[in-house]
């Protein structure tokens with residue numbers, strides 16, 4: 001997996017594969033605490049910005065790379081999800097992380113592909129992305145619950161790119177009383193506005209050229225909301241029509257309360273505008289938060 005030449009280039013952090021090693025590493029951080037950045041690898045600048053944020057808040061930082069089977073549905077892209085561990089380790093090397101956790105699925109799930117115990121945030125996990133991906137958030141909160149128990153971080157950094165995931169994890173941490181602070185990092189974008197994502201590499205050249213339209217329609221809707229438009233149903237319908245007209249297949253386009261991600265209760269509550277749309281065989285998600 002990691003060539004000897006590569007290993008020589010990577011003296012800067014520990015690579016941890018077993019739960020025992022992980023617990024030992026954590027015990028060595030008892031004076032400093034530990035910040036944790038969970039990822040599925042194929043790292044881009046968005047992921048690296050989380051690591052940099054973690055470094056600003058913690059003397060010790062650990063990154064995990066694990067393509068989590070629990071969060072993929074049977075017809076989704078688990079098998080083809082990009083895996084490039086060597087390059088990921090190279091990308092992390094200059095950032096001063098202390099350890100990278102690289103567990104194998106069989107280490108975490110010795111009985112098979114999944115665990116029989118799960119953690120589910122009722123309600124929110126079935127909204128928005130949860131409609132077309134009913135297993136997704138339960139898969140995320142279950143794996144993070146497992147990681148939190150193994151790693152015992154006091155700080156976890158997550159990206160606002162996956163806003164619904166962030167809110168589910170915040171709720172899990174609060175309701176299960178994990179002694180963990182969650183820090184969120186803003187969405188990093190390409191120059192043309194497309195949010196960085198490991199899945200962008202699935203896009204054909206033509207689709208890649210079209211993809212920034214997703215952010216443009218979010219911006220246009222945010223501008224309308226900022227200038228006083230409050231017919232959120234109408235705004236969403238207009239956005240869906242515009243996306244469809246450009247060749248997207250939207251799963252949803254919704255304006256929700258920024259904190260609960262449910263329908264806004266007050267007229268001028270801060271909102272998040274969230275979208276998920278297919279472009280060819282790639283499902284893109286994005287969002288904008290609007291303070292009113």
Ligand code: AMP
Pocket residue numbers: 038039040041046047049050157158159160161162185186187188189195196197198
């Ligand atoms: P993933 O590897 O896709 O599971 O993402 C790992 C973490 O990186 C999650 O907390 C994501 O929200 C975050 N992330 C992914 N893309 C971006 C981005 N473009 N900007 C900021 N954070 C991101």
